Amino acid sequence: MLESSVVWFNEIGLEDIPQVGGKNASLGEMVRALSGDGVQVPDGFATTANAYRAFIAANGIEPALRRQLDLFHAGSASLRVTGEALRELFLGGEFPADIADGIRASYRELSEKAGQPNLPVAVRSSATAEDLPDASFAGQQETFLNVTGERDLLDACRRCYASLFTDRAISYREVKHFDHLDVALSIGVQRMIRSDVGGSGVMFSIDTDTGFPGVAVISAAWGLGETVVQGTVNPDKYLVFKALLDEPGCLPIIEKTLGEKARKMVYAKGGSARTRTIDTPDRERQSFVLTDAEIVKLGRWAVIVENHYGRPMDMEWAKDGLTRELFLVQARPETVHSQASGTRFTVSTLTETGPLLVTGVAIGDSIASGVACVIKDPADIENFVDGAILVTEMTDPDWVPIMTRAAGIVTDHGGPTSHAAIVSRELGVPAVVGTGIATDTLTDGQMITISCAEGDEGYVYEGELAFDTEEIDLGTVPETRTKVMVNIASPAAAFEWWRLPADGVGLARMEFIINNLIKIHPMALVHPERVTDRAAIRRIEELTRGYMDPKEYFVQTLALGIAKLTAPYHPDPVIVRMSDFKTNEYAHLIGGAAFEHSEENPMIGFRGASRYYDERYREGFALECRAIKKVREEIGLRNVIVMVPFCRTVTEADRVLAVMAENGLVRGEAGLQIYMMCEIPANVILAERFATRFDGFSIGSNDLTQLVLGVDRDSEDLAALFDERDDAVKRMISDAIRKAHAAGIKIGICGQAPSNYPDFAAFLVEEGIDSISLNPDSFLKTVGHIAQAEHNHDTK
Numbered sequence: 001m002l003e004s005s006v007v008w009f010n011e012i013g014l015e016d017i018p019q020v021g022g023k024n025a026s027l028g029e030m031v032r033a034l035s036g037d038g039v040q041v042p043d044g045f046a047t048t049a050n051a052y053r054a055f056i057a058a059n060g061i062e063p064a065l066r067r068q069l070d071l072f073h074a075g076s077a078s079l080r081v082t083g084e085a086l087r088e089l090f091l092g093g094e095f096p097a098d099i100a101d102g103i104r105a106s107y108r109e110l111s112e113k114a115g116q117p118n119l120p121v122a123v124r125s126s127a128t129a130e131d132l133p134d135a136s137f138a139g140q141q142e143t144f145l146n147v148t149g150e151r152d153l154l155d156a157c158r159r160c161y162a163s164l165f166t167d168r169a170i171s172y173r174e175v176k177h178f179d180h181l182d183v184a185l186s187i188g189v190q191r192m193i194r195s196d197v198g199g200s201g202v203m204f205s206i207d208t209d210t211g212f213p214g215v216a217v218i219s220a221a222w223g224l225g226e227t228v229v230q231g232t233v234n235p236d237k238y239l240v241f242k243a244l245l246d247e248p249g250c251l252p253i254i255e256k257t258l259g260e261k262a263r264k265m266v267y268a269k270g271g272s273a274r275t276r277t278i279d280t281p282d283r284e285r286q287s288f289v290l291t292d293a294e295i296v297k298l299g300r301w302a303v304i305v306e307n308h309y310g311r312p313m314d315m316e317w318a319k320d321g322l323t324r325e326l327f328l329v330q331a332r333p334e335t336v337h338s339q340a341s342g343t344r345f346t347v348s349t350l351t352e353t354g355p356l357l358v359t360g361v362a363i364g365d366s367i368a369s370g371v372a373c374v375i376k377d378p379a380d381i382e383n384f385v386d387g388a389i390l391v392t393e394m395t396d397p398d399w400v401p402i403m404t405r406a407a408g409i410v411t412d413h414g415g416p417t418s419h420a421a422i423v424s425r426e427l428g429v430p431a432v433v434g435t436g437i438a439t440d441t442l443t444d445g446q447m448i449t450i451s452c453a454e455g456d457e458g459y460v461y462e463g464e465l466a467f468d469t470e471e472i473d474l475g476t477v478p479e480t481r482t483k484v485m486v487n488i489a490s491p492a493a494a495f496e497w498w499r500l501p502a503d504g505v506g507l508a509r510m511e512f513i514i515n516n517l518i519k520i521h522p523m524a525l526v527h528p529e530r531v532t533d534r535a536a537i538r539r540i541e542e543l544t545r546g547y548m549d550p551k552e553y554f555v556q557t558l559a560l561g562i563a564k565l566t567a568p569y570h571p572d573p574v575i576v577r578m579s580d581f582k583t584n585e586y587a588h589l590i591g592g593a594a595f596e597h598s599e600e601n602p603m604i605g606f607r608g609a610s611r612y613y614d615e616r617y618r619e620g621f622a623l624e625c626r627a628i629k630k631v632r633e634e635i636g637l638r639n640v641i642v643m644v645p646f647c648r649t650v651t652e653a654d655r656v657l658a659v660m661a662e663n664g665l666v667r668g669e670a671g672l673q674i675y676m677m678c679e680i681p682a683n684v685i686l687a688e689r690f691a692t693r694f695d696g697f698s699i700g701s702n703d704l705t706q707l708v709l710g711v712d713r714d715s716e717d718l719a720a721l722f723d724e725r726d727d728a729v730k731r732m733i734s735d736a737i738r739k740a741h742a743a744g745i746k747i748g749i750c751g752q753a754p755s756n757y758p759d760f761a762a763f764l765v766e767e768g769i770d771s772i773s774l775n776p777d778s779f780l781k782t783v784g785h786i787a788q789a790e791h792n793h794d795t796k
Helices: 014-033 049-058 062-073 078-093 097-114 150-165 167-176 226-231 294-310 378-383 397-403 421-426 491-496 508-516 522-526 534-543 550-569 583-587 618-635 649-663 681-686 689-690 702-707 729-745 758-767 775-794
Strands: 005-006 046-047 121-127 143-147 185-189 199-203 215-222 236-242 254-259 265-266 275-279 313-318 326-333 344-350 358-362 367-374 389-390 408-411 431-432 447-451 459-462 467-473 483-487 505-509 574-577 641-642 675-677 695-699 747-748 769-772
Touching: 005 097, 005 702, 014 046, 014 049, 014 121, 014 185, 014 294, 014 326, 046 062, 046 097, 046 641, 049 097, 049 185, 062 078, 078 150, 078 167, 097 150, 097 185, 121 150, 143 150, 150 167, 150 675, 199 294, 199 467, 215 226, 215 294, 226 265, 236 550, 254 294, 254 550, 294 313, 294 326, 344 447, 358 408, 358 421, 367 408, 367 459, 367 522, 378 397, 389 397, 397 421, 421 431, 421 550, 431 459, 483 775, 491 550, 505 508, 505 550, 505 769, 508 550, 522 534, 522 550, 522 618, 550 574, 550 618, 618 641, 618 649, 641 649, 649 675, 649 689, 675 681, 675 689, 681 689, 681 702, 689 695, 689 729, 695 729, 702 729, 729 758, 758 775, 769 775
Parallel strands: 367 389, 389 408, 408 431, 483 505, 483 769, 505 574, 574 641, 641 675, 675 695, 695 747, 747 769
Antiparallel strands: 005 046, 046 185, 121 143, 121 185, 199 215, 199 313, 215 236, 236 254, 265 275, 313 326, 344 467, 358 431, 358 459, 367 447, 447 459
16 A cells, blocks of 8 residues: 555554654554544545655656765755755656646545535645654644645645755754655645634643643644744643543643733735734733633543553644634654653752843753853854854744754743744753743843743843752652652642652642732732722733633632642642731732731731631632632642641631631531641640641641740841750650640641751651651652661661
8 A cells, every 4th residue: 555655644554654754654543543532633645755755766856965965964065055955956846647646636535525625735744754752853844734726735745845855854864863865755635624713732741841741731822833833922821630631520720821822823815825924813812722621622632642652742733713623633752751761850950140131931941051142033043153042033943953052042932832842852952932022132142041940930040150950860769657748839849849759748838829920919809999009900900811800810820820739749648738928928919018017026927827717818818718629629639638827726726617618618528638737836735626626737847946946037146046956846846746646637747847957857757757748859868867767766
């Protein structure tokens, strides 16, 4: 069958890569094997490698090909001159009659199947060396969209052959050490999906920044998908937690970020151009491309495709704006994290700071310093200086030759699944994309440092900043009886440290999500009429745009933040502490000044549990409860445990539990556990009574130390006196552990002390604590101390 020049997708599969290339073989594999699972792939056909070689032979191209490549390798011809000469060889050629007839006949048959004469098709290149496990070849050859009619189809096919020798394709094969003449090209001709009036994008079955395998990452923009692939727009971003996709009643979407989507590609009307790029209407810019049901459907397809191929996958999808149907139009192996070690990873950390210049999406997790080389026009590519940091509006495939020589990349446009991001990761080059203003803010020759090691957001700092790089080997982590958990502040940190063999999260600080993601005082959303500061009013309107009720902005953002933080540790417990801002910290939130009063000593003032039932904050606390309920019951992450901080009296505990129940968080219902921070001497003294109301305690050694010793933990003058290892503090902790166990509840610790002091960790082991929660950067070192302490205890 594959001796012929043209084959249908349903006749080919992965075993046919030598004849139809990775892209077309994968399309055939999905049509043939996955359509029964509901995965929809547009129908089409492919030309074979035999057809490509017949074209070369019929037009006598090979001798000239060899001569031009020899000149290039000898340094006698530049990449640009070589590429132009090679492409002209193909553009001037003609298809042998039998191959042209086969393409025309198959196109007529495809049009008849669709019931549309001159059916619009996508004409894609599929090289026989592409989409391999260790080389994506993403975007190296051309794609032609909205091609209609037999003459235009043959012309697009000829241009596909020529695109095997674009400058970027030549450069990429050189880097990957592929022989140019060993590679052949197959052409895929596929029914166009009307995403020009719908949407499209890219999907990975693994987190592209951290390698976390538990999510599908979806990027989406309006119109044809080239804007997302090429990185010319900042798309919507969705994360789907794969483990809960088959749980009845769950909607496991753990991130929904609205992208700018300033431009979109649509069909052209009249003239020779097949497509055109236009401004996206405001209504679409402010709307998500996909519904929740569509996000989940694509997430399920990602799992089906990944399971079938047995590896993480990189896919492209399209949504037909007329029929509302979804389709997969490409699938290839993910080539970066699937090749990485599961037990070794590198952590980079800035050791000094500098002025922040611009921010964007972090690609990779490393840091790089260098001179900024600002290039706005592709015609100026040859001006790039090796080892500089490339700063440009966008990094499409034409920039690959210099991306390989760059220390880092900064762009105005692009998202985490754009072509530029894919290639940057594959090359191991850190990039900060989608800054919006980099080419206008950074100057040519300026020394800068780009950091992708601080979570989802990438930062560009002025100057050459010092940083450390540490390689971590998880194979050396010993096992312990004591549960060893991690303290996690942000969703980005949870993804960054997912590889750590932690037994869950001992402390997730809700206030970090409120401060960094929500930014608005919750009561300013409940009672916006009380906010009088005009700047605050404008900022609240900007952040809550698109929400009918501004309170929903708080609930949705908080719920997704908690969900994203929780997912990497599922099904292990994640203990989420309800908000514990002090009044001065609450006042700094947008609109907060209208709801907070000044206190002489906020550290022991109106904070923690005392706020939750008070009329001044009760409605804000209700929003926190709604977010937790959404995480557990709608998204399905029932491993979330709620923790109440700074609960001063047993009566206060009862009042807080009653308010939580009023807001749908009933202890024991749907498996809900509620813990209490054990951080006030009263919590220890009356531990037996508190234990009847809560499912567990978590010792907050920072507050407990300051209240036992009467030392302000923020005081520089008293810093020498603040010591968790003081006998009085240790006696309190010992009593708390003993009383918790006597009452039959669990007790752990989430303060700084065990991370800072090995002898303190040993003390906790001796006392029989159930769990110790550590800062991620001290996890491996402290686990060793805990294991040694257990060994010493056993050998006494």
